[in-house]
Amino acid sequence: MSIAACVLGTTFPVSLGGEGCGGSVTAGCASTSPWLRRTLIEAARAAVCTKGSYYSALYSRIARRRGPNKAAVAVAHSMLETAWHLLSTGALYEDPGADYFERRHDPSVEAKRLQRRIEALGFAVTISEKAA
Numbered sequence: 001m002s003i004a005a006c007v008l009g010t011t012f013p014v015s016l017g018g019e020g021c022g023g024s025v026t027a028g029c030a031s032t033s034p035w036l037r038r039t040l041i042e043a044a045r046a047a048v049c050t051k052g053s054y055y056s057a058l059y060s061r062i063a064r065r066r067g068p069n070k071a072a073v074a075v076a077h078s079m080l081e082t083a084w085h086l087l088s089t090g091a092l093y094e095d096p097g098a099d100y101f102e103r104r105h106d107p108s109v110e111a112k113r114l115q116r117r118i119e120a121l122g123f124a125v126t127i128s129e130k131a132a
Contacts, residue, residue, distance in 0.1 A: 037076075040076035040077075040079060040080055041072050041073060041076045043076065043079060044059075044072050044073075044075035044076035044079055045072050047075065047079065048072070048075060051098075052097065052098045053095055053097070053098060054095050054096045054097060054098065054100050055075050055078070055079065056098060057097075057098040057099075057100060057101055058071075058074070058075055058078060058101075059071045059072070059074075059075050061101060062074050062075075111127050112127075115127055
């Protein structure tokens with residue numbers, strides 16, 4: 001197990017995907033630091049209030065599907081991973097921005113996906129480039 005997995009496992013148990021007695025089997029170090037977990041979740045909730053940040057975008061994407069508490073834990077986990085990466089590499093933090101998730105998608109692929117979806121509803125669609 002890597003050091004990163006050990007640090008992350010002590011704070012947020014990592015699921016191995018296996019099932020045991022109806023629940024997921026977790027990996028990581030045996031002890032969990034409750035004060036660190038609470039502090040990170042509190043920091044995550046504060047980071048979410050920053051408009052236009054990566055963490056606020058991440059929170060809103062996850063909170064829609066999973067709810068606010070799980071989204072806060074996910075943001076805290078992401079913050080811990082970022083902190084570990086910055087400390088281990090010596091890099092400086094650059095916020096990817098709130099539009100990070102939109103920039104990852106190719107507009108032409110997204111247009112084709114939406115075209116197929118509209119055609120499945122029974123409408124005829126033609127896509128053309130917007131004039132500059």
